Amino acid sequence: MTHEAESRRAAVRRLERGTPLYRVLDVTRPKAWTRLDGDVRHAVRHGALAPSHGWLTGVHGPGWRGLWDRAADRVRETPDEARLALALCDPDGRIRQAALAHAAGRPEVLSLVAVRATDWVQPVRARALRLLREALPGASAETLAVTVPVMLRLGGRLRGGPIVELLDGLLRAGDAARVTTLLLGCRDGATRRAALSAALDRGLYDGLGLALVAAGDPDPAVQERAASAAVAADEADSTVPVLLGSRFGRVRAAGVTALRGAGRHAEAEPYLYDRSGRTRACARWVLRQGGHDPVAAYRAACTGPDVPDRAPLGLGECGTRSVDAPLLRELTERGGGRVRASAVAGLRLLDAVEPARMRALLDDPEPGVVREARRALYG
Structure with missing residues (x-):
């Protein structure tokens, strides 16, 4: 057995012992949620896990798998998140559907609710989608940062169409502050790319805001698109210093390129010696466009007393x-x-x-x- 396989089995066992989800898996990794769903189902089917769902029916013991849909309302106790997560991942669709009745107001399991929104059982899928529609508009920034990345991945599934529509509505018609929160605060690169696309379509940022996004985001696609949009905003006085000050080469390259549009060709010369090859190439191009010879500049620098690295x-x-x-x-x-x-x-x-x-x-x-x-x- 590989280390990863054993780690995933251990996670299910810890969940069975009541360990909270955030201690069982990395909740910021979208794949961790879909893997947990499959791992729990596999463990139950193969006898490695036998969770008691008596809290759903009020009946403890082997008869719990005879649960009917109407039993969802017969609750005698509030489950902790570990037991609720196990029920949401159970192989029995009736258990999953009944568990969804107790997921409302439980943000810690909202990612599993999203997984159930692509369930192969139609009643489970319908209830999960209804819960998502109710929960997402008022969800905290932390909950959105965990749930939206999961929804993005689920959109590619066979029954992922409604998830895509729901997420599209959240990003393109919902509260603009939520888009900003996802763009600036979510660890998942795919989510930040989706949030940036929505922000650009909605015109939520000016040139300076886009330059700040480009300069600070570690994702190359976000850097590229935000920097290009910042340059296109034609606000060189505010955007160029931010772009040139970025630690990312492709962003500095965009800032150097913007010098040409601002008619400030000579200011590109210091970037002939940048650590980024892309930035150096842009600096040479900008200097040539302004009538300067970058080769002559390099030769002069190499013969001087203090040669740039x-x-x-x-x-x-x-x-x-x-x-x-x-x-x-x-x-x-x-x-x-x-x-x-x-x-x-x-x-x-x-x-x-x-x-x-x-x-x-x-x-x-x-x-x-x-x-x-x-x-x-x-x-």
Whole structure:
């Protein structure tokens, strides 16, 4: 048995012992909820789990599987979330349907209610969808951040159409603050992408707001789309500083590109030495559009007293082998470790590698230089 399989079985056993859901699984991972549903069903069917659902019927013992639909109202106690979760995942559709009667007002199991909204049993599916429609408009930000990612994944299921419609209504016609909350506070990248799409369609952000989203979001798709929208907003004075200050290369590249539209071509020069290759390429393009020569700028930087770390690499990206290779070879022997490593990388890009020189650099005290020399020699 794999470690993952044993971990999932252990989660079901812990749930049987009454352990709260947030201690059994990572509730922020959408797949964890659908896996739990399948794991509980598998455990019950194969005799590894025999939960008592007497709290649904008032009858404890082996007769609980004779539950009828009308028994949903015969409640003698309020179940804890572990017992409620087990019932919501039970193989018996009558148990699942009866359990839904006790899921109202229980945000901790709303993700399982969403799973039941794609159930193969029509009455279960109908009741779950009704609960979702009632719960989502007033749900807290924390509950939405857990439930919406699950709903997004469920939308692709055979019976996921109503879930898609419900989620679309929540994002595109619901409270705008909920969209903002999901975009800025949800850990799930797919959810943030959906929220951004809704925010753009509804015009919920100005250029500065979009720039802030792009600069701070770790998801590449969100960065790309938000940054493009921020540039298109034509608010360079407020958006460009935010974009250029991002730690993400593709966002800085968008900020550099925006300099051209603002007529501020010369301001792109510092980004010729950016750690992002995409940003460096955009800086070269913007400078050329403004009538400046990026190759000349690289050559001047590489011959100056304080060579920027990535100036040799940039020269290798756009220079000429016959002219620039001698300068880069010189830089492999002087300057800081990053400059020397950058010079080796530049030589490789210019196809000007001298094997003997590269072998000598394998003994360099700077790990970056050794790494680049190995790459130049062996690919």
